[in-house]
Amino acid sequence: MATARPVRAMDPYAEQFWAFTQARELRLQQCADCRKFRWPPGPTCDRCLSDNFDWRRIRGTGKVLSWTTFHRGYFPEYPPPHTVVVLELDEGPLFVSVPVEISPRELREGMTLALRWTDGQDRLGEYNLPVFGPMNG
Template identity: 45%
Template sequence: MANSAAVLSMYDEPMWESIRAHDWHLQQCDDCSEWRYPPGPCCPKCLSPRSTWRPLSGRGEIASWVVFHRQYFDNWPPPYNVVAVKLAEGPLVISNLTGPEPEGSWIGRPVEVAYGTDAAGTLLPQMRLAE
């Protein structure tokens, strides 16, 4: 086995820099204002190549969740959860819910970004339940 690793295209690098600064940024299209995830060379909505890296509000709500019971990576010993979160800005992202877990269904629960680490200490944008 080995640790998990991020995909680092030339467009991903600035995002991970912003995450390391605890201030997650994504590209926003200069022409149609669409937020983009994953980072990329042009806007999938209007094809404009012009964009600006802007900070996220950090707010969103859970669209779905799973719990891993099998180990695939050294730095992810099971059990652990993974959540899909619809960000307030629009993009759907994958993350982990840290801290208290909801009773019953997790879908629709409001969350906010909480920076945390995997078992190897690598910093990640994760989520916690919001008030």
């Protein structure tokens, strides 16, 4: 049994994003015309309004912008304390994720973290959740 997590928000583009995670691939849409990466997934490029795009596998590294630690429980699947981090991916988009193999006290502004995977499931099915840990981990 994969780890239960709060339910994903689903639309045709999110569905494709999560489908890639089953093969542990973190892919974001890149505009085929102006090359802007976008997140969350959606139908058009916000820079040029093109609807041509490719799902690009990204490098999977980003720099820490901010984080917060929940001391109150909101989801039964994430009892407190639970920490969430926001990274600026090398490709440009900001990405909300969970820091792993590092304590919140060790997080630093601008620190580079790298992609890891952990399992997940909700009523929509099983998937893998992209999370981030130290470079030398």
